[in-house]
Amino acid sequence: MDFLILFLFYLALVVMGLVLICVCSKTHSLKGLARGGAQIFSCVIPECLQRAMHRSLHYLFHTRNHTFIVLHLVLQGMVYTEYTWEVFGYCQELEFSLYYLLLPYLLLVVNLFSFTLTCVTNPGIITKANELLFLHVYEFDEVMFPKNVRCSTCALRKPARSKHCSVCNWCVHRFDHHCVWVNNCIGAWNIRYFLIYLLTLTASAATVAIVSTTFLIHLVMMSDLYQETYVDDLGHLHVMDTVFLIQYLFLTFPRIVFMLGFVVVLSFLLGGYLCFALYLAATNQTTNEWYRGDWAWCLRCPLVARPPSAEPQVHRNIHSHGLWSNLQEIFLPAFPCHGRKKQE
Numbered sequence: 001m002d003f004l005i006l007f008l009f010y011l012a013l014v015v016m017g018l019v020l021i022c023v024c025s026k027t028h029s030l031k032g033l034a035r036g037g038a039q040i041f042s043c044v045i046p047e048c049l050q051r052a053m054h055r056s057l058h059y060l061f062h063t064r065n066h067t068f069i070v071l072h073l074v075l076q077g078m079v080y081t082e083y084t085w086e087v088f089g090y091c092q093e094l095e096f097s098l099y100y101l102l103l104p105y106l107l108l109v110v111n112l113f114s115f116t117l118t119c120v121t122n123p124g125i126i127t128k129a130n131e132l133l134f135l136h137v138y139e140f141d142e143v144m145f146p147k148n149v150r151c152s153t154c155a156l157r158k159p160a161r162s163k164h165c166s167v168c169n170w171c172v173h174r175f176d177h178h179c180v181w182v183n184n185c186i187g188a189w190n191i192r193y194f195l196i197y198l199l200t201l202t203a204s205a206a207t208v209a210i211v212s213t214t215f216l217i218h219l220v221m222m223s224d225l226y227q228e229t230y231v232d233d234l235g236h237l238h239v240m241d242t243v244f245l246i247q248y249l250f251l252t253f254p255r256i257v258f259m260l261g262f263v264v265v266l267s268f269l270l271g272g273y274l275c276f277a278l279y280l281a282a283t284n285q286t287t288n289e290w291y292r293g294d295w296a297w298c299l300r301c302p303l304v305a306r307p308p309s310a311e312p313q314v315h316r317n318i319h320s321h322g323l324w325s326n327l328q329e330i331f332l333p334a335f336p337c338h339g340r341k342k343q344e
Contacts, residue, residue, distance in 0.1 A: 061180060062167055068180045069119065079208060080108060082259045087212050094218055096211075104207045111200035115182065118194045123187030124173030124333075126156055134159040134173050137334055141318050144292055161319070163288050174333075176286040191281075192331045198277055202270040209263040212256060216249055284319045284326040293317075 045053070060067055083104060091101055126134055138160035140147045145160040151171050153164050163175035165185045174188035186194050250257045280290060320326055 064168060064183055066183055069183055072115075072181050076108075079205075079259055079263060080104070082255055083208055083212070086253070086256055087208075087215055087259075090219075091211065091215050094215070094222075096215075101211065104204050104211065107200050107204035107207060111197060111204055114193045114197040114200060118179075118182045118186070118190050118197050119184055121184075121190035121193060123175075123185040123191075124189045125187075126159065126162060126171040126173055128156065131156050131159075134162065137173070139318060141316065143316075144289065161286065161289065174286060175288050176280075177288065188333045192333070195277060195281060195330065198270065198274050202267060202274050205263045205270060206267040209260060209267055212260045212263070216253070216256070216260070220245065220249075281330050282323055282326055283317065284321070284329060285317060289317075 059065060088101055092098075124134075135157060138145075140160045145158070145162075149158045150156065151158050151164050153169070154171055156171055158171065159173060161174045162171050164171045165175065165178050167178045168185055170185075172185045172187040174191070176186040176191055176194075178185050179194070182194070182197075184190065246257075280287065285293070
């Protein structure tokens with residue numbers, strides 16, 4: 001029964017983590033998945049509940065609100081409370097290195113600082129006042145970003161690499177995606193803080209997982225539990241195996257094992273998303289451009305029907321200028337200056 005509960009708990013964590021990453025990346029495949037799920041559930045869920053769910057989902061994912069910020073801080077607070085309350089104290093008794101134990105707190109401070117900056121920093125909002133300045137920052141490729149195109153919502157001329165955010169209702173310079181966990185768009189002026197936030201969040205989850213795992217292994221080795229024997233329900237004598245050992249640890253330290261399972265799953269999920277984000281940074285792409293580039297590749301596929309007269313337009317990443325220059329653009333973004341406008 002205990003293992004069934006653990007399995008369901010970890011399954012829920014995996015689903016929640018996948019939703020987290022899908023929402024962060026803001027890919028259109030999530031919308032297709034949502035539409036498919038809605039069609040399935042419409043057959044079994046009453047219409048009144050469907051309307052209530054639709055309103056709730058619209059509020060959570062399509063309007064600016066602080067729900068996910070609060071959820072983020074609550075989950076982070078619960079993990080660090082358990083780490084401080086039990087793991088830290090036990091590890092001190094076992095004479096673990098204090099620097100080793102304090103590393104998660106150092107990562108937490110940096111993470112909360114970068115998290116705050118990501119939330120409050122202007123991502124690069126395009127307005128009437130700075131519209132002409134942003135038009136000169138990036139070159140138009142005439143495929144993904146053609147010249148002289150106006151935003152259909154705010155009627156501003158669209159600079160290259162910009163996009164209108166339907167959640168925030170403004171155009172953003174070098175738009176990457178809208179992240180519900182920070183209640184803000186990720187654009188040219190806060191992408192550096194977002195990457196540091198993502199890196200420190202992954203590192204803090206992994207560090208807590210490593211310290212907790214080391215503590216449990218150290219405890220097992222000190223108590224010689226792996227050499228013990230037990231009698232099953234049929235009266236047969238067995239040597240302590242891994243499954244029984246994990247069950248014993250779960251019954252002895254349930255909160256630590258639950259926390260460990262959570263941060264291990266979270267570390268892998270965040271680690272995968274971090275690798276994707278670093279790849280985009282290294283190649284000077286945004287999530288929006290990466291998705292649209294893949295879609296352009298699909299349109300060039302010979303299996304996709306298109307008019308015979310249509311000539312395929314090949315998208316080429318003209319903004320990548322080498323690893324160092326790409327990272328420099330992320331962490332030292334270009335700010336449009338008024339002097340350049342006058343010279344034009």
